[in-house]
Amino acid sequence: MTSEPVSPKRRPGLLTHLGALAQLAALGLLGALAFSLLATLLSVGISLLIVVVGAAILVAFLYVLFALAWVEHERVEGLYGFGIPRLRPRSSGRPGFGGWLRTLWQQFIDGAMWRGVASAAVGTVLGFIVLPTIAWLTSSIGLLFAPLRGTEPVRLPGTGLIIDSGWALAAGVAGIVVSLAILLGVALLHAVLTRAILVPSREAILAEQARAASTQRAGAVRASEVERTRIERDLHDGVQPRLVSVAMTLGLAQQKIDSDPAAAKALVDEAHTSTKAAITELRQLARGIHASVLDDRGLDAALSALAARSPIPVQLDVRVDGRCSATAEAALYFAIAESLTNAAKHSRGSQARVTVRRRDDGTLWARVEDNGIGGAHVQPGGGLDGITNRVLAAGGTARLESPTGGPTALEVSVPCAS
Incomplete structure (x- = not known):
């Protein structure tokens, strides 16, 4: 506008x-x-x-x-x-029953x-x-x-x-x-x-622009806070203990290298294995911050790689002509990535389905479904909270449907030129 x-x-x-x-x-x-x-x-x-x-x-x-x-x-x-x-x-852009009530009020x-x-x-x-x-x-x-x-x-x-x-x-x-x-x-x-x-009128247009900008700014700030918290948690709970373990194992190996070379060699092998695991975790963490394949090959290729790494089978259906803005593609990609992570960790589902379309009105739309137990809801600082705020920061909306007993479905819409 x-x-x-x-x-x-x-x-x-x-x-x-x-x-x-x-x-x-x-x-x-x-x-x-x-x-x-x-x-x-x-x-x-x-x-x-x-x-x-x-x-x-x-x-x-x-x-x-x-x-x-x-x-x-x-x-x-x-x-x-x-x-x-x-x-x-x-749309309020907030999932759950409370978000639906807020949507009714805004309507x-x-x-x-x-x-x-x-x-x-x-x-x-x-x-x-x-x-x-x-x-x-x-x-x-x-x-x-x-x-x-x-x-x-x-x-x-x-x-x-x-x-x-x-x-x-x-x-x-x-x-x-x-x-x-x-x-x-x-x-x-x-x-x-x-x-x-x-x-x-001009005043109404400017007021709407200010409202939209304020919403996007708040979403961006909240999304950055959630992402920072996630990175700190992943480093503290994953990579950091593993690196401490590597240091302790190498210290033990150093003590035994003269008295028991065989045991020292086994400890070095253990440290080497732990180091490779830490590198893998760091690579996954970096991919969670920025997916280089998304920039190089586009959304379809990035989602295909994401589905291939998923612990549960993913049925992927992507129909997107051309490229959208980097902000829009990144918001959609990370929303899908976090949804699949949540499905693998918490849903107890055996499969997931991802549908992505570029609509005639210029929006990038995605729906992620799993056949799990449902009951998902937004928690401050959680994955769904990060999805909601990241999508809001891109000027889009997110809607969650997750009744008890399942299934769980997340719909995301982002302006292609955001």
Whole structure:
């Protein structure tokens, strides 16, 4: 999103206004049905709120609101080409039930969604004006031909007035002029109102940019803290004790090298084996910090190498055309790597599946599933916490599904150009 106010790509012309009138006529009918459905869902959901079904109905009400707003955004953008940002579902980026509740709240307070609903309401009201005006225009055109049918008096459309057939022509012309003026006014008013409601101002754009930047910055800071803690833990619990053991073994070998050369040789062999294991652990630790194959050969090759090293079988399905930014690819790679590590350590699963796609909207999406026991949740400083914050730092979202009994699924979406 740019920092400049959104400006229309084209000036609405005659065909655009005619299209707007046709859409408003449809909105006069369909919009009334949509808002009746919303009112019904809201009233039933509130009345049944004491039971679970009431909460489910209110959630349905929220997403019907979103669907209505999405359709309105697409309709107005397709009609006028204002350059309105596409409406997308909001997400807290946090996994688990608490993250889902936070997502619902963020969706409820989403200003873009409510602006779409307001625009749909305005369009519905204007549709109520367009429908009878079109009927009046049609009847007025019919009055032009009234003198051809004889000298019988005629009834003015929409009124109970009876006039002489000699005045029918004048009444028809007047009706056509007035109804066309009303329709033109409604079309112009609709263009002005939808632009005022849906097109974000410069201040709103800057506020959204500041909010997104703040979220990404917080995620980056938290991700770096989690990563530092992980590195310290891996060094303290893995490599450091092994190197201390190597030093002690070599010390014992040094003491025995004169008195018992065979035992000293065995100790040196033991130290050599431990040293190679420490080198392997350091290599894995370095790979966890930065995967060089990701830079050299891309996401597909890096994930293939990752799947080959996994302790449990991994079914890999990667369909990504071209390269994304290094930040996006790294965030997705490390999210998948940490998910597979968690699956191998904690899930008790026998297999995992990784699906990666580059979507049409420019996002890099991945889903990691395992057939384990489930019950995974975010713990401060844990692997899932690191995934969430690293993805947030890249401007993306992460969603965890892990009911008790399994399976566990993690979905990650990251802007390809992040």
